[in-house]
Amino acid sequence: MTPDLMEEGARRREAYAKRQAERATESGGRSAAYGRIARIGEPDFTQGVALYLDDITVSFDGFKALNALSLTVNVGELRCIIGPNGAGKTTMMDCITGKTRPDAGKLFFGSTIDLLRLTEPEIAQIGIGRKFQKPTVYEELSVFQNLELALAADRRARASLFSRLTGPQLDRIGEVLALIHLSADAQRTAGLLSHGQKQWLEIGMLLMQDPKLLLLDEPVAGMTDEETERTAELFLSLEGKHSLVVVEHDMKFVEQLTEGRKKVTVLHEGSVLAEGRLADVQANDKVVEVYLGR
Numbered sequence: 001m002t003p004d005l006m007e008e009g010a011r012r013r014e015a016y017a018k019r020q021a022e023r024a025t026e027s028g029g030r031s032a033a034y035g036r037i038a039r040i041g042e043p044d045f046t047q048g049v050a051l052y053l054d055d056i057t058v059s060f061d062g063f064k065a066l067n068a069l070s071l072t073v074n075v076g077e078l079r080c081i082i083g084p085n086g087a088g089k090t091t092m093m094d095c096i097t098g099k100t101r102p103d104a105g106k107l108f109f110g111s112t113i114d115l116l117r118l119t120e121p122e123i124a125q126i127g128i129g130r131k132f133q134k135p136t137v138y139e140e141l142s143v144f145q146n147l148e149l150a151l152a153a154d155r156r157a158r159a160s161l162f163s164r165l166t167g168p169q170l171d172r173i174g175e176v177l178a179l180i181h182l183s184a185d186a187q188r189t190a191g192l193l194s195h196g197q198k199q200w201l202e203i204g205m206l207l208m209q210d211p212k213l214l215l216l217d218e219p220v221a222g223m224t225d226e227e228t229e230r231t232a233e234l235f236l237s238l239e240g241k242h243s244l245v246v247v248e249h250d251m252k253f254v255e256q257l258t259e260g261r262k263k264v265t266v267l268h269e270g271s272v273l274a275e276g277r278l279a280d281v282q283a284n285d286k287v288v289e290v291y292l293g294r
């Protein structure tokens with residue numbers, strides 16, 4: 001390896017860490033987070049609960065974006081959240097990831113970790129991964145290199161671009177490539193991928209850190225029908241190993257994810273309007289009125 005390449009690797013590693021930190025926080029630093037993670041400890045999932053929101057309220061200048069919202073997601077569950085524009089779906093994710101602080105309520109990860117006491121980078125570190133709508137992959141790097149960089153944010157495996165990967169790290173990249181249907185494109189420049197493939201790559205980058213809980217906000221927006229279908233397959237394959245919270249307006253996609261039996265949650269005006277099987281909530285008069293009947 002030439003010194004130039006090593007320098008380039010170090011530069012990219014630094015840029016990646018900086019961007020992660022910028023995305024993860026407005027206050028508090030990433031390095032400070034590392035020190036505290038050990039004290040926070042591992043989340044306890046023995047009660048079967050992955051995420052617990054109780055009476056969460058968020059006000060913006062007196063307007064309640066979330067209004068006494070209560071919600072429980074079980075370990076390994078795939079929960080779809082639907083609801084009209086402005087219902088508070090994104091605000092809910094902002095609270096879970098620590099981007100927005102609620103005025104009141106309880107918010108737990110597992111049965112012991114009080115998310116309201118943690119900073120945004122700490123929340124990312126304890127195993128909550130979030131996918132934003134716009135894919136933000138490194139366009140000029142290969143698919144493989146993007147996944148390799150994502151390892152750098154892993155507290156257990158400080159790999160870095162152009163450093164030697166260990167066997168388990170290589171295996172994990174291989175596994176994730178297969179999951180996101182990009183094995184054949186590993187050496188392709190990420191910038192050349194389709195919009196849908198870039199979304200998968202970003203999900204793959206999240207998976208490199210093996211999050212316990214994945215938050216996905218409108219993951220299939222802008223995808224073709226075929227890409228949407230494959231994304232549903234991907235999420236279904238993650239169910240069980242991870243807990244997933246998926247916010248989506250695309251009902252066909254939600255239908256595929258729920259497989260006719262899983263619970264969906266309908267949000268409206270910052271609280272839960274209805275919860276149950278998709279077919280049941282779709283037949284619910286209140287839901288039809290505020291959302292589906294538009």
Ligand SMILES: Nc1ncnc2c1ncn2[C@@H]1O[C@H](COP(=O)(O)OP(=O)(O)OP(=O)(O)O)[C@@H](O)[C@H]1O
Pocket residue numbers: 060065083084085086087088089090091092
């Ligand atoms: N930072 C903010 N300041 C003021 N109001 C906000 C802020 N963030 C969200 N809101 C308001 O809170 C409400 C809920 O917004 P949110 O983005 O959570 O809705 P959503 O359910 O994600 O909608 P969509 O389906 O359109 O994405 C909206 O009325 C929005 O305008």
Ligand SMILES: [Mg+2]
Pocket residue numbers: 089090091217
């Ligand atoms: Mg939203």
